[in-house]
Amino acid sequence: EAGVAQSPRYKIIEKRQSVAFWCNPISGHATLYWYQQILGQGPKLLIQFQNNGVVDDSQLPKDRFSAERLKGVDSTLKIQPAKLEDSAVYLCASSPRGANSPLHFGNGTRLTVT
Amino acid sequence: GQQVMQIPQYQHVQEGEDFTTYCNSSTTLSNIQWYKQRPGGHPVFLIQLVKSGEVKKQKRLTFQFGEAKKNSSLHITATQTTDVGTYFCAGPPDDKIIFGKGTRLHILP
Numbered sequence: 001e002a003g004v005a006q007s008p009r010y011k012i013i014e015k016r017q018s019v020a021f022w023c024n025p026i027s028g029h030a031t032l033y034w035y036q037q038i039l040g041q042g043p044k045l046l047i048q049f050q051n052n053g054v055v056d057d058s059q060l061p062k063d064r065f066s067a068e069r070l071k072g073v074d075s076t077l078k079i080q081p082a083k084l085e086d087s088a089v090y091l092c093a094s095s096p097r098g099a100n101s102p103l104h105f106g107n108g109t110r111l112t113v114t
Numbered sequence: 115g116q117q118v119m120q121i122p123q124y125q126h127v128q129e130g131e132d133f134t135t136y137c138n139s140s141t142t143l144s145n146i147q148w149y150k151q152r153p154g155g156h157p158v159f160l161i162q163l164v165k166s167g168e169v170k171k172q173k174r175l176t177f178q179f180g181e182a183k184k185n186s187s188l189h190i191t192a193t194q195t196t197d198v199g200t201y202f203c204a205g206p207p208d209d210k211i212i213f214g215k216g217t218r219l220h221i222l223p
Contacts, residue, residue, distance in 0.1 A: 033211070035213075041215055041216075042120075042202055042213040042214055042215040042216050043157065043202070043213045044213070045210055045211065045212065045213075048209070048210050055209055055210065056209065056210045091156060091157070098206075098209060099144070099145075099206030099208070099209050099210060099211050100144060100145060100206065101162075102147060102159040102162055103147070103149075103157070103159060103204075103211060104159070105156040105157050105158070106156065107155075107156055108156050
């Protein structure tokens with residue numbers, strides 16, 4: 001089966017600019033996650049979708065971050081405006097049955113904010 | 115808030131020595147998952163434990179889930195250079211999966 005696809009792989013922007021990341025989960029996976037992983041730390045959950053509804057977005061900085069999952073398949077994560085501390089790897093993951101099934105991660109997008 | 119803690123943060127072992135990482139949750143977990151992340155890579159699922167007191171083995175790796183379903187451990191016997199990476203535990207206290215900070219394993223030749 002095809003894995004989780006993410007793009008772009010790398011992105012360099014200046015602070016206060018905008019950026020968007022795209023994720024295509026494994027076909028048939030109802031649950032989609034966006035995690036932020038800062039160098040040397042564990043993945044931090046930003047938002048979790050079940051189909052096209054939001055299950056949890058309690059750690060999403062909503063003043064600058066937004067995410068959507070139209071039609072319950074692809075998802076985009078946007079940052080506007082970016083700050084220096086947003087430099088991290090943004091990982092998308094999907095699972096077939098939510099928190100009781102394993103996560104399949106994409107390769108991630110490495111964001112550098114200068 | 116809900117937390118998943120791992121110790122140690124770093125571990126250096128000689129090749130051939132054993133390695134253990136421990137995971138503790140502040141709340142009871144419905145299951146515990148373990149992932150491995152190689153340098154520059156993304157987390158890859160290793161195993162899921164569901165039952166209280168469960169023990170599972172994958173070749174040289176042994177995973178345990180505590181009786182109270184709040185702690186877990188991963189033990190690697192006779193480490194090899196291919197074991198290098200960061201090992202994360204992750205648990206769903208509810209519908210979301212929270213990751214620990216991981217244990218970074220370095221193998222000394």
